[in-house]
Amino acid sequence: MKPITVIICAPLLFLITANRCLSDDWGSWRGPTSNGISTETNVPTEWSKDKNVAWRVELPGPAGATPVVWDDQIFLTTVDGTSLLLMCFGADGKEQWRREIGKGNKEARGDEGNSASPSPITDGKHVWSFMGTGALACFTVSGEPVWQADLQQRYGKFDIAFGMSATPVLHDGRLFVQLIHGDGEPTTQEAIVVAIDAVSGEHVWKVERVTGAAKENEHSYASPMLYDFGDHTFLITHGADYTVAYALEDGSEIWRLGGLNPQGTSYHPTLRFVASPAAAEGIVVCPTAKNGPVFAVAPDRKGDLTDSDAILWVRDQHTPDVPSPLIHDDLVYLCRENGMLLVLDRKTGEEVYMERTHSHRHRASPVFANGHLYLTARDGKTTVVKAGRDFKIVAQNDMDETMSASPVISNGTIYLRTFDALWAIRND
Template identity: 55%
Template structure:
């Protein structure tokens, strides 16, 4: 029997598909935590506005990624470290074991499946805290796999190397910042072969030598670089050669050096400005993307300095404002050009590990208890909704194809219409 699809229905489907946006890395399409999707839910609960819930084989704090009808995420399964592929219908497509020997961190804080995967729409790359780095196609066929610890030295870091590699053009970049000899590495994404490696020098001491942040790539008209973050410095490198371009330090509280302060929050860069967070009780600075050399305390390269840092969640830049979600759930809003604080307001007074995400005129802030606070962006503070799933979460929200995806320690949730 021939099925005739009404023209209006076909056109609606094509338009909807054309405007659907993928989420290829843990901070979204441009590593900004920003989505252009519209008509997203503001309110939900465990039994309201839920398309589906898929139980996970184990816990993880990694953020999923989405490309068309494929969702990729890392997890533990007993003692195995696995990459999973799930359809946007909530059905698991495949899983691949990339290693074993999971290590739980500080009880409920996380484990070896903390780094998030990345995709270019044809392949997916995944990394685990044990050093396993691999590339798969969308059918789950392994293209290559390497042991990063075997190639570049054993990781010496208190809570595991949880940094997510960043994918850009034909390379995937890793920051290996720990006490065993910090390195920055560029890998050819198609082959797994080394493109370049450079030692990452620092005068950091003890636990300050460690980093749990992730690198970013900035590719503006005025500057292009890989920015690594940890061991007391943000350091920018040439994408093709690994040569150092600039570094900024002085991020610890002035006059006292705390050897336990390690970086967790990752920087964000947009429109010629880099927002550089630091460690707990530290500062946040805004510096110019066109910087050169060691710019520490060189005022001509700074836009402003703010005396508070988010510590764990990464900053968000929206228009002329910068948003800092503190570890305690307080939201700080600053003027982008001047750094002037407009407000600091309480949202959900619980640990916040996830980074803020913006879409559809709303900012989503995710607490460790699973509550997502939806905030109106702008110069005045307003909570639009607070939504609870009742499951712990450390991963950041993911937005794609009209849905919000939340990866709790127990399950993957698709929020939106069925």
């Protein structure tokens, strides 16, 4: 019998390849390039509980961790009573597997968070899950255990008021974790940054992150970010009054930015950082907290950037307290916790506009796709705003379920994780 030969014509092959290239895997909580930006175009702007809903699946417990997606698998962390879980769903909404990472869930500030607050990370081969208890685990995407470690046993007990919530960064076979905490006294600050081999779980390096921060400011709820543009690739950490950049190879400090909460008689004792920095080519935007300032710095510098010409601009107030900034084209978008959208010129920091979207708590970070911003509030309403210099609300979509996770966009689907369920939103 002759073998069967399948011939795919060039145009069809091009179409298949092009469609795959236009789809984004969303392997970390801020997306494929760690900046909240999707390149996909077939993305819904309107939906409701009965419009453009592909499926909805109930979850065993609440959490604010953003899911991650690779190909046709969705991974998320959650709680089930006292159990801390990593779960995997297919793009059809069917659960594929769940694994218990540990026990001992603790709620933070009522409904603001719990021990499953950090988001998972995946590269399509493995998936990693970090919990506020210090449990860090690696599985294959089929759910087979690879390794597990307790970072409190390895690096010391966490001392942080509302729980460790930083999501690790994955790059070039290593996980980078910022553990910024302490007992409120600057002489005993316990902040460190560590690198861990992603496949073996072995320790690679650890550096102390000394800043002199005191009181509640020793505790950071922000996540580290990767700057990866041009010839510069490094880790950005945020908290304890400073933004600090580290070399990925050995953890050596590249630069640090102070002035976010100047020490002295006007020192703010509770200016803890929750919003993470944002990066684009040639700029890093550093938020603070509680209506404080926003700094933009040039990333290609070394040493102490405080009061230097590396500072591109400063906005003296109106920082987002929880949502992270988003940079796209020539604009910086800041979604404040009260639903005000502040847009600044990327080069000068001058205000383009500040308008109200939806008057409710905003905890999720904004996401960009196909010329639109997606801003999600705690009451489950997502406001879709036209990107650009003119303010225009395109749609407001209400799921009527509590939500603090950021939207995820992958393969033409918006995944919304509420406290009750995981939703898949697709154009009909």
